[in-house]
Amino acid sequence: MRVSLQWLNEYIDLPTRDPIELRRAFDMLGHAVESIEVLDVDWTSVLIGKVLTVEAHPDADKVRVTTVDVGTDEPYQIICGAWNFDAGAVVPVALPGAVLPGGFEIGSRKIRGVESSGMICSEHELGLGEDAAGILVLDDGAPVGKPFESILELPDVVFELEITNNRPDVMSMVGVARELAAWFDVDFREPDFSLETVPGKPELTVSISAPDGCNRFTAREVRGITLGKSPLWVRERLRKAGVRAISNAVDVTNYVMMELGHPLHAFDLDTIAGGTLDVRWASAGESLETLDGSVRHLTAEDLVIVDTDGPTSMAAIMGGARSEVNDATVNVLMEAAHWNPPTVMYSSRRHDLQSEASKRFERGVDPNLSPRANDRACRLLAEIGGGEIVETQIDIVANAFSPVSVNLAESDVQRLLGDRFDAAMSAALLRRVHLGVTAAGGSLDVTVPTYRPDITRPADLIEEIARLADFDTFGETLPTGPAGGLSSAQGRTRTFLATLRGLGLHQAVNLPFVSAAELAAFSDVVTQVVTVRNPLRDDQSKLRQSLLPGLLRNIRENRNRGAGAVGLFETGRVFYARPWQDDERVPDQPERLAVAVAGPFGVAELGSPARDADGVTALALLTAVARQMGLNLVRNAAQPPGYHPTRTASLELEGAPIGFAGELHPDTAAGFEIDVRVAIAEIELAPIVATRPPIEMVPISTYPHVDFDLSFEIPRSLAGSDLVEATSKASRLLEKVEVFDDFVHPESGERSIAISYRLRASDRTLSRDEIEAERTGFVNAAASLGARLRGES
Amino acid sequence: MSEENTQEPPIDLDAKLDEMLLELRLPDVADLSGELERVANSAELAEFERRHLGPDSAIAGEKRRLGQMANEHRREAGRRINEVSRELQGRISVRRAEIETQEQAGRIAAEGIDVTLDHQRFPVGGLHLIQQVIDEVSDIFIGLGYKVADGPEAELAWYNFDALNTPTDHPGRLESDTMYLDYGRPEDEMLLRAHTSPVQARYMEQHDPPVYIVVPGKCYRNDTVDASHLPVFYQIEGLAVDSNIQFSDLKGTLAEFARQFFGPRTRVRLRPHYFPFTEPSAEMDASCPSCDGKDSTCRLCGGTGWLEMLGCGMVDPNVFAAVGYDPARVTGFAFGAGVERLAMVRYGIDSMRHFIDNDFRFLEQFPG
Ligand SMILES: [Zn+2]
Helix, strand or coil, X not given: XXXXXXXXXXXXXXXXXXXXXXXXXXXXHCCEEXXXXXXXXXXXXXXXXXXXXXXXXXXXXXXXXXXXXXXXXXXXXXXXXXXXXXXXXXXXXXXXXXXECCCEECCEEEECCEEEECEECCCCCCCCCCCCCCCCCECCCCCCCCEHHHHCCCCEEXXXXXXXXXXHHHXXXXXXXXXXXXXXXXXXXXXXXXXXXXXXXXXXXXXXXXXXXXXXEEEEEEECCCCCCCCHHHHHHHHHHCCCCCCHHHHXXXXXXXXXXXXXXXXEHHHCHHHEEEEEECCCCCXXXXXXXXXXXXXXXXXXXXXXCEEEEECCCEEECCCECCCCCCCEEEEEEEECHHHHHHHHHHCCCCCHHHHHHHHCCCCCCHHHHHHHXXXXXXXXXXXXXXXXXXXXXXXXXCCEEEXXXXXXXXHHHCCCCCHHHHHHHHHHCCCEEEEECCEEEEEECCCCXXXXXXXXXXXXXXXXXXXXXXXXXXXXXXXXXXXXXHHHHHHHHHHHHHCCCEECCCCCEECHHHHHCCCCCCCCCCEECCCCCHHHCEECCCCHHHHHHHHHHHHHCCCCCEEEEEEEECCEEEECCCCCCCEECCEEEEEEEEXXXXXXXXXXXXXXXXXXXXXXXXXXXXXXXXXXXXXXXXXXXXXXXXXXXXEEECCEEEEEEEEECHHHHHHCCCCCCEEEEEEECHHHHHCCCCCCCCCCCCCCCEEEEEEEEECCCCCHHHHHHHHHHCXXXXXXXXXXEEEECCCCCCEEEEEEEEECCCCCCCCHHHHHHHHHHHHHHHHCXXXXXXXXX | CHHHHHCCCCCCHHHHHHHHHHHCXXXXXXXXXXXXXXXXXXXXXXHHHHHHHCCCCHHHHHHHHHHHCCHHHHHHHHHHHHHHHHHHHHHHHHHHHHHHHHHHHHHHHHCCCCCCCCCEECCCCECCHHXXXXXXXXXXXXXXXXXXXXXXXXXXXXXXXXXXXXXXXXXXXXXXXXCEEECCCCCCCEEECCCCCHHHHHHHHHCCCCEEEEEEEEEECCCCCECCECCEEEEEEEEEEECCCCHHHHHHHHHHHXXXXXXXXXXXXXXXXXXXXXXXXXXXXXXXXXXXXXXXXXXXXXXXXXXXXXXXXXXXXXXXXXXXXXXXXXXXXXXXXXXHHHHHHHHCCCCCCHHXXXXXXXXXXXXX
């Protein structure tokens, strides 16, 4: 909403014109100032002049020689190329020495031998509009010899306000003035609604066949107008309001919409077929050419105004081409109707036709304003376009609206806003915005005018009281709540994220929308997909079931940007079309962790870069995370879709599968246009953070340890962890076990694994015999798995 | 040895002793000092020590001869030998210490590294800036007595709109604004939550008052990606419900938050606004951290001195009614901040795109 201060002067005497103070008033009223535009007089030495003579140029066909009286002793002789005026016209004249917008200087010169001093200006040359075709012809009464700006409302300040959806009443100059009057506690003047009419009844009959779409239809005939350009003051105010001037009949509807907030429509009365108008729902298949020249295909949810030839206007959205006012229009039907807000909202969006009018209707125009808005528009049209106003107004009321009454308890106000808000204070504040207030014991009876649809309940009144009291007058206090804190799982999640960070990974955030191909990358059979009904892009309409596609996109993009090493993790929800355990009405949406690493990753030294990430990296990362979280992940070779079939493990926690870690399958990598190995892993988050595993301290032995290493030749197929586990189980004295080599002979293909064992007893120094028995136990346990002792060191 | 003993002369003991002592072929320590000074390193010192104190040295030889001496001479001869030996050992020790000091200094000088270069590099990771802000804001409110709650992102329209007093015909419900899902029973309209506020309703359904929670999380709107919009963004929501919460509590709580997040000199103001689920509703502005309202040309605040930070208000009684709270017994406030907005203001980030691009050149700028 653009608000000109000069225009506001018509309704209110502001106690200040300081833009800073006014900005604060608007902001604290809840109508945030988005911008402040200062409009200045952008020229010098432009006077109002009267054209005395107009003659042909002796040597040039396209220009004429004029003399113009600007109040000086001698008239100025000015050569002018515009033809839209004659002797007697009052015009703006830039005298020699004048500077026009853009720094354009006016002088005296000869044009084909004839002296020309100064210039007669067009609207465009003065920066007041786009019309450059002709010069700006002023009202005959404009004071000749006075500066041109004296008849303009300049300088001016235009505030651009953000009006919230609940306040349609403030989408008007009158509404803004009413708000400022309440804020500064000054008087507010209504515009002049009085009419001079000619006796007569309308020739037209109007009916409402769709009372669920149209609450009221008000109209009046204005006969015998002269269609043309609006006077400068109307065009200037519209310009400041951000509305393009078109013709006096149309400008009047826009002017009154800006002034009162009620949109109107002007029909060419003589094009209405059959002398009747009806408001009804459109039928599917009907169409209408709107005044922008487009053919609109209507549905049964669109409301139309029809005559005997069918639809002639889309109610509240846009008038029809057939009944539009045009150069030949003489008789006008000025319509001010009240439409059901949701109907306008859905229709305007369906047809992508949002306008100043639809914006106001969908928020809720005052249903009792139609007759007065209609009066005001008719008055203005007669004033600037001539014509006679027919006495009888058509006013069909399908649904009547009365002011709402709300009872407000003093204690309810004080409970929320504080003790200073007694009934007297509340009443005084509410009266400032013209609410009817009667005190009744400890409460107030408040009557709310129909232009305030936002107030229907006590809570609405409390908001109004707080607003008018100025939010800045409230103190700052703190409630005394209970103790706060993170839950155990939330605390463990923090540890979990910190661990991933500590391992050198960066956290990523990706959109959860994926394509069908990306969904299939990590599933054999894509099922239980949740689909977005209205996606941003049709090829990104599925909700992800894995976080990996997003991370792989990140890896590709970062590598394309030149990043060698990319180590990322992401936590987030994936979605399945099956009931969620916490609320079976919504789809399953478990949280996951995914990791993806490509390029050199880990500790690096000069001359010895970190090793390139691969399946080993993913296994190591997940193991490290699990250890930090106090968990033991069990790994088994696995071939999940999308993963490298011989470099990937399934991960189990307490016997339950939680995900996979390993390497991206080369084919999948190619699908994502990645040309290096990628370490990937994806696990369920909940089991990792759910419980803090119980820890009981193991006593620290003071007796010495014994270390020895065994090297086994083992079958290729044997899982190393099985060998470690089997040998470990054979011991009662084992303190620590660690595999320190896994070697496959390049020629023989024989595989050997070297394991380091540490033995220690809690209560004694181990004897040679005990150690030997342990060692034999390890060797025998290994032998039972087909592993043969290879050597010892 | 026995032969020597038998030859023991009984005469003129003193003269004999002097003779014996003179016969002791012991080095002159003073003479050796010069040689010792010329010893240049531990190896030469070891050689010196071996030559003068080792098994082949003169001292060792004389020690061996002691056995052949008469008892009465042996003591004095032994004393002399030990004296010389100890003196020499002492000088060697001093020299050893000198040499070791020199050699240590040499080694240290030789093994220097260029400490300005990264000879070894450990990987350094980082949490996403959004995560950092969420954790920081959560911690501020934990300090004020709040717990952290969450809820589903694929959500019932009832929780996202109806429970929050949103009119049936609110434009926010349109498909142009909110993303809907094809899932579930037709009467359970399903969407991707447009704000974190549905968690308010869910939490109040499951917990009795008092309630003090913050809710960080992902939200979804039907917006295409540009500098100021993302279809997926993060909010952090707050809700306080108790028997005696007033409007000034909302203001004080947000002021405390702003001081902790933006700095101790930060001021806040509340400006009336409109949200369906709060009344009164407000927007919270924070004083501009860049100019503090003192620069009319400030690019961050546009010269107004204020930055719009979040939406807030007193919980609408209809919301309490929807979740089964008695609006006559409890009051409360709620607020919701855009996490990206908080980060953009604090770090001068120019586009929302950075938050989902996962560009390492961005991620690495915000270690934490
Ligand atoms: Zn600033």
